[in-house]
Amino acid sequence: MSLAVYRRVTQLAFILLIFLMPALDIFRYDAASRELILFGHVWGLGLKDGFYAEHGLSASSHVALRFFLKAILPWLFVLALFPLFGFLAGRFFCGWLCPEGALFELSDWLTVKIIGRRSLYRSRPNDPEPGAVNRIVYISLAVMCAVVIPVAGGIALTGYFVAPKTILRQMATGDLTFGVKAGIIGVSIYMLTTSIFVRHALCRYVCAAGLMQMLFGWVSPVSLRVRMDISRAEECTNCKGCDRACFMNVTPRRNRRDISCVNCGACIEACHRELNGRGLFHFSSGEGPAHASGEGETADACCSRPCG
Numbered sequence: 469m470s471l472a473v474y475r476r477v478t479q480l481a482f483i484l485l486i487f488l489m490p491a492l493d494i495f496r497y498d499a500a501s502r503e504l505i506l507f508g509h510v511w512g513l514g515l516k517d518g519f520y521a522e523h524g525l526s527a528s529s530h531v532a533l534r535f536f537l538k539a540i541l542p543w544l545f546v547l548a549l550f551p552l553f554g555f556l557a558g559r560f561f562c563g564w565l566c567p568e569g570a571l572f573e574l575s576d577w578l579t580v581k582i583i584g585r586r587s588l589y590r591s592r593p594n595d596p597e598p599g600a601v602n603r604i605v606y607i608s609l610a611v612m613c614a615v616v617i618p619v620a621g622g623i624a625l626t627g628y629f630v631a632p633k634t635i636l637r638q639m640a641t642g643d644l645t646f647g648v649k650a651g652i653i654g655v656s657i658y659m660l661t662t663s664i665f666v667r668h669a670l671c672r673y674v675c676a677a678g679l680m681q682m683l684f685g686w687v688s689p690v691s692l693r694v695r696m697d698i699s700r701a702e703e704c705t706n707c708k709g710c711d712r713a714c715f716m717n718v719t720p721r722r723n724r725r726d727i728s729c730v731n732c733g734a735c736i737e738a739c740h741r742e743l744n745g746r747g748l749f750h751f752s753s754g755e756g757p758a759h760a761s762g763e764g765e766t767a768d769a770c771c772s773r774p775c776g
């Protein structure tokens with residue numbers, strides 16, 4: 469199976485997980501009862517009723533300890549996940565799991581098919597070839613996606629605050645509460661506008677999870693990255709397949725650690741195709757002993773072909 473297929477499978481599996489977590493009570497906050505549900509159980513601070521009536525030092529220490537153990541510590545653990553991901557795997561999460569990234573890639577693909585370039589605003593030298601397409605088919609597909617995906621996303625995310633069964637019941641009767649309507653409409657508008665007008669700029673400059681992975685991946689001596697085999701640089705045919713494959717607008721042949729790279733592997737596959745299975749790129753952890761000379765070099769030093 470190709471990397472692209474593996475990647476679609478992991479992206480779809482993560483989207484499924486996002487939908488299932490509230491539906492199966494794995495994780496959600498019930499706004500009605502003001503309870504956090506975790507794996508089917510209410511996650512509370514474990515304080516006995518009327519604890520606030522006790523003012524002694526022992527009672528206060530108990531409350532502080534419970535608060536630290538049951539609220540602050542788990543939250544710190546969650547916050548530490550993205551720096552840890554970044555330190556070990558760079559922006560792998562963005563390229564292989566993030567639902568929003570997957571949506572932006574779908575938008576790119578439809579835009580290429582409909583107007584012949586990735587961006588709505590301007591052409592870029594690395595725009596992929598759209599091939600022979602029936603635009604009407606892709607326009608219809610885009611309209612369908614623009615309606616179905618944001619609404620589905622809105623229902624899924626609202627399910628983290630209102631029990632999914634309640635949302636479905638309200639939808640079946642057509643009697644939606646203000647909270648459910650606001651949740652679905654708000655998320656839908658956000659998804660629609662970002663996927664049409666913003667896309668990967670949001671990943672690069674706004675997303676906190678992406679920025680944390682970016683930062684920790686950048687400073688990590690061991691994080692996963694894509695490298696070019698400089699010793700075989702003369703085999704490059706300058707087909708520009710690697711540049712065109714990159715939806716993050718990285719120029720992989722520069723062989724620099726680029727904070728926008730999401731380790732998707734599309735450039736690896738493009739080069740494999742061009743060079744009949746002997747592509748010049750590979751995943752590497754850290755500096756990599758065999759090909760470390762590429763770090764920080766200029767484009768000309770990495771490859772005899774101009775890649776800018």
Ligand code: SF4
Nearest residue numbers: 714729730732733735
């Ligand atoms: S440089 Fe390669 S691995 Fe990185 S984002 Fe671009 S195509 Fe994906």
Ligand code: SF4
Nearest residue numbers: 704705707708710739
């Ligand atoms: S590195 Fe590979 S994919 Fe990129 S231009 Fe050269 S031959 Fe083509």
